Amino acid sequence: MGRAILLDKANIPGIRAFGVYRAHGGYNAAGKGLLEMTPAQVQQEVIKSGLRGRGGAGFPTGLKWSFLDRKSTRPRYLVCNADESEPGTFKDRYLMEKLPHLLIEGLILSSYALGVRTCYIYIRGEFKYLVGILETAIREAKKNNYLGEKILGTDFSLEIYVHPGAGAYICGEETALLESLEGKRGNPRIKPPFPAYKGLYDCPTVVNNVETLAAVAPVIGMGGETYSKLGFGKSTGTKLMSACGNINKPGVYEIEMGLPVEDFIYSDEYCGGIKNGKMLKAVIPGGSSVPILPADLILNTSRGEARLLTYESLAEGGFESGSMLGSGGFIVYDEDACIVRNTWNLTRFYRHESCGQCSPCREGTGWMERILYRIEHGKGRMSDIDLLVRVAKNIEGNTICPLGDAAAWPVASAIRHFRGEFEAHIK
Ligand SMILES: Cc1cc2nc3c(=O)[nH]c(=O)nc-3n(C[C@H](O)[C@H](O)[C@H](O)COP(=O)(O)O)c2cc1C
Ligand code: SF4
Incomplete structure (x- = not known):
């Protein structure tokens, strides 16, 4: 185990600079994809690799790409989801900070496969320090003809723009992200229609996570079949x-x-x-x-x-x-961690981040937070435990987006596995 194919270059001094990245084999995969393969072949390699979305759901990336409406005469977009606001998750920021050119290389290959000419990196508002790093890398790639018009002398052209959000967890949900990118309040959309048909500006759009898109570079570099043998x-x-x-x-x-x-x-x-x-x-x-x-x-x-x-x-x-x-x-x-306090803390987060569009999530996260507060602060009743389970069940599956489920599961699972701890708090 311990094989690094994404972070293998992360500790090379100066690797953020185009010249150093290139000197260590960076952009070889982009060259291979654009000069030796058709867009369909690039997509085929991604399908073969078995790569699955790293943003949370694990949906097969090549399959998602195959849903893109290719009959539409409207522009197509690729949006890189760099919102990363999930408590406990801090891998995308690390990847972007250490290896901005790896992400750009993955974006070039993915855009080429999808027939996209405009790509956005939607980045969490709090990651201001990364915006400069990414924009510098984009400028360098453009100067070296890996972005802009007629990349490497081919007919393929691509622009990448970095768009910082205003700092809302819900803007990581792909349709809320698209609303926010369009300059509106980041409220999730009802699906269908899915972004593959009606995404950014109502145009066919693919949204993928930072790590997913960065992984496309090694997939093309080593070939889909070799990648599929890892794991x-x-x-x-x-x-x-x-x-x-x-x-x-x-x-x-x-x-x-x-x-x-x-x-x-x-x-x-x-x-x-x-x-x-x-x-x-x-x-x-x-x-x-x-x-x-x-x-x-x-x-x-x-x-x-x-x-x-x-x-x-x-x-x-x-x-x-x-x-x-x-x-x-x-x-x-x-062994010393308090599961009740931890669950209350997480529920505070979800209550705060609920966009408020659907009642089960808007009201339910608030109810759960108040019940957990009173249990944690010595005012709980034994009936509160089953009440929490009921509220969580009534949120799950009854909302526009999965934030409702995301708020319900930590509560339901904490009670399922640690009921005794909740009872002890109440007693
Ligand atoms: C509330 C919520 C927050 C999310 N936050 C993120 C996020 O920060 N980054 C991310 O890549 N996906 C996030 N997702 C998942 C996206 O909606 C989407 O599935 C993902 O970007 C698809 O990329 P992938 O197929 O490469 O995983 C979130 C989903 C929900 C419901
Ligand atoms: S589940 Fe919550 S966050 Fe998602 S749309 Fe409904 S209210 Fe908004």
Whole structure:
């Protein structure tokens, strides 16, 4: 394990500069794609690679691209989702800060495959420091004829623009992002129509995560089939994991999919074990929106098999005993962590970030937050626990966008696995 194909160049001094990136093989994949392959062949390699979206849902990238309305005579857009606001997730900012040219190379190849001439990087408002880094890299790429008109002497032309948001978690949801990019309030749209038909300015649009798009460069560089042999089963390739909480070595790690969770937590190559020699209590493995799992279930499935860092293995057992790989935001809790306080804290976040369009999410997140507040502050009633479960159930699946589910799952899973802790607080 431990094979890096995204971050392999991250620690080369000066790698942010075009010349250094190029000298270390950067833009070779872009050259290969544009000069030796047709757009359809590039897309075919992405399909072959088995690459899946790294923004949270794990949807196959090549398949998503195949939905793009190619019959439309309107312009097509590629939008790179760099909003990264999910608590516990901080891998995209690392990638953009360290390797801005890797992302640009992935955007060039993806745009070429999709027949896009205009690409936007929608970046979280708080990432102001990254806007300059990305714009400098775009200028350098343009100066060297990797962007702009007739790239590398071909008929393919591309402009990339960086657009900072105003700092709202909901603008990471793809349709809210598109509204915001159009200059409107970032409210999610009702789907269908999907962005592939009616996206930015009602034109066919693909929205992909930063890590997904950056991965297109190594996919083309090594070929889809070689990439598909990395990883495990349907979870091909590598994944950036951002690890935080009560561990010895918080940080961003590139893992080959299929690494056992236990190795990720305890090996010195990654998290380096639990801080101060404490016991592991629980993990939220894929960013704050996914279900929390207690130590025994994050290390093993309910059938006793070792849990692996793959989309399938983490989900094994469904919501009864599984979770999700999500965006790879791996939050670790030791034996002293208070699950009630943590759940209240997360619910405060979702209540604050609800856009307010649908009643179950707008009202339900507020109710959950108030009930959890009173449990945490010694004023809870025993009936509050089932009330919380009911409110969470009534939000789930009843809203315009998945923020409602994202708010409900942490509460429902915390009660499912740690009911005793809620009861103890109330008593
Ligand atoms: C509330 C909410 C927030 C989201 N935030 C992000 C985000 O910050 N970055 C991201 O890439 N995807 C985010 N997503 C997922 C996007 O809607 C979309 O699925 C993703 O950008 C698609 O890219 P991918 O297929 O490459 O994963 C969010 C979804 C929801 C419901
Ligand atoms: S689920 Fe919440 S965030 Fe999503 S549209 Fe409805 S109110 Fe807005």
